Amino acid sequence: MKGKLMLECFSWTAASVVMFAAGIQIAFLSPLTVLAAPVPFLLFTCRAGIKASMPGALAGTFFVFFTMGEVSAFMYLCEFALLGLLAGFIMLRVKSGADYFLAAVAASVAVKLFLIGAFSYAAGFNPFMITPEAAESFISSVSGTLSHGGVSVSPESVKGYALNMVNTVSLLMPSMIILFAACDTAVGYLAARLYAKRDGSFSVPELPLFASWRFPKNIFWALLAALILDMASKAMPDDPLYKMLSMNMMEVLRGVFLIEGLSLAWYFMTAYRVNRAVRCLAVCFGLFFAPVSYVLSMVGVFDIWYDLRKRIKLRGK
Structure with a gap:
């Protein structure tokens, strides 16, 4: 052994x-x-x-x-x-x-x-x-690829x-x-x-079903702090600390709101019996395609505040 x-x-x-x-x-x-x-x-x-x-x-x-x-x-x-x-x-x-x-x-x-x-x-x-x-080397390689397509x-x-x-x-x-x-x-x-x-030689601690993930409302205190820091950075542009803090807090919160929005989308897709592979592809698309991820982040904000799972009735549930 x-x-x-x-x-x-x-x-x-x-x-x-x-x-x-x-x-x-x-x-x-x-x-x-x-x-x-x-x-x-x-x-x-x-x-x-x-x-x-x-x-x-x-x-x-x-x-x-x-x-x-x-x-x-x-x-x-x-x-x-x-x-x-x-x-x-x-x-x-x-x-x-x-x-x-x-x-x-x-x-x-x-x-x-x-x-x-x-x-x-x-x-x-x-x-x-x-x-x-x-960074310059990376952007030069991208611009070289674009130049072959006629974009200089x-x-x-x-x-x-x-x-x-x-x-x-x-x-x-x-x-x-x-x-x-x-x-x-x-x-x-x-x-x-x-x-x-x-x-089967070890067990993994269980997470709740992804469709039921919800973040607490007190996360909006962090959002309020980020907005206050953003206003402070604009009022005192010579001090980079406020800008750095506000930008980093907003990026982390955007990630949290995106997960909330993806969880809500998974909930609806599960309720309407969408194929699991299609659901996974949709989640990947929402993660990496910027316009969709932005919309999902906004939806996540509303879901944390209003709990859309309870407010929207589903025929296929």
Whole structure:
């Protein structure tokens, strides 16, 4: 049994290292691998416990250190190994899905802040911050693609877009960290749910049905605070603190309202017996298509205040 556990630990560690290497070497895979970074050690920790997972995390870190260098090893240790161990430990300890999400998001934010602080102290830069050169290179590649289609973009416009991108990312860094932590927590939870259905060696804390998700009305106090900070930023434009706080609070609240709107849309689609695959496609469309996500966020605001599920009668329910 001990040999079988060691082999399983080696397999999950190898999967984690391969994911990390793929994200480093293949640019378009980086967002996917970073979102799924905690999954291998999350699943193995749920199966075997955190003590059995720690040797694999250390082995993976040492392997990355000797093959890719100390910077890559530190990033792997934080985002792939440590975050996976923490997520698995939390999943084994909590009893409800809501408690898991709150604790896991807090752990993910803490790990990312530690990573940023360590890099800022040792190397003087933020690993999550896009550089002006990288932004200009990205926009230049997009403009090159557009030029093949007959749309020309001047070099001055490219530099202006790059500068705006860097300024926006720097202002929205706190909300980006929170929302990204929520995304990798959701990916880890879904992966654990799917694996637990097949394996059955551990249980995943249950969440309420997505169609019944509702946020409390006291979230509007946060919205009021964000509006007050926005007015303060316009009254005192020389102080960037108010603008940064208001923008970040509004981005996080927009994410909350979007989830509320998606939950309401799922409720109606379920009531009218829409195919599950179609519902999933509609949710993905609502998440990534900006005009629809904006409308759903507004609908989410009304749903929190008026509880549209109770007020709208459904014939197909």
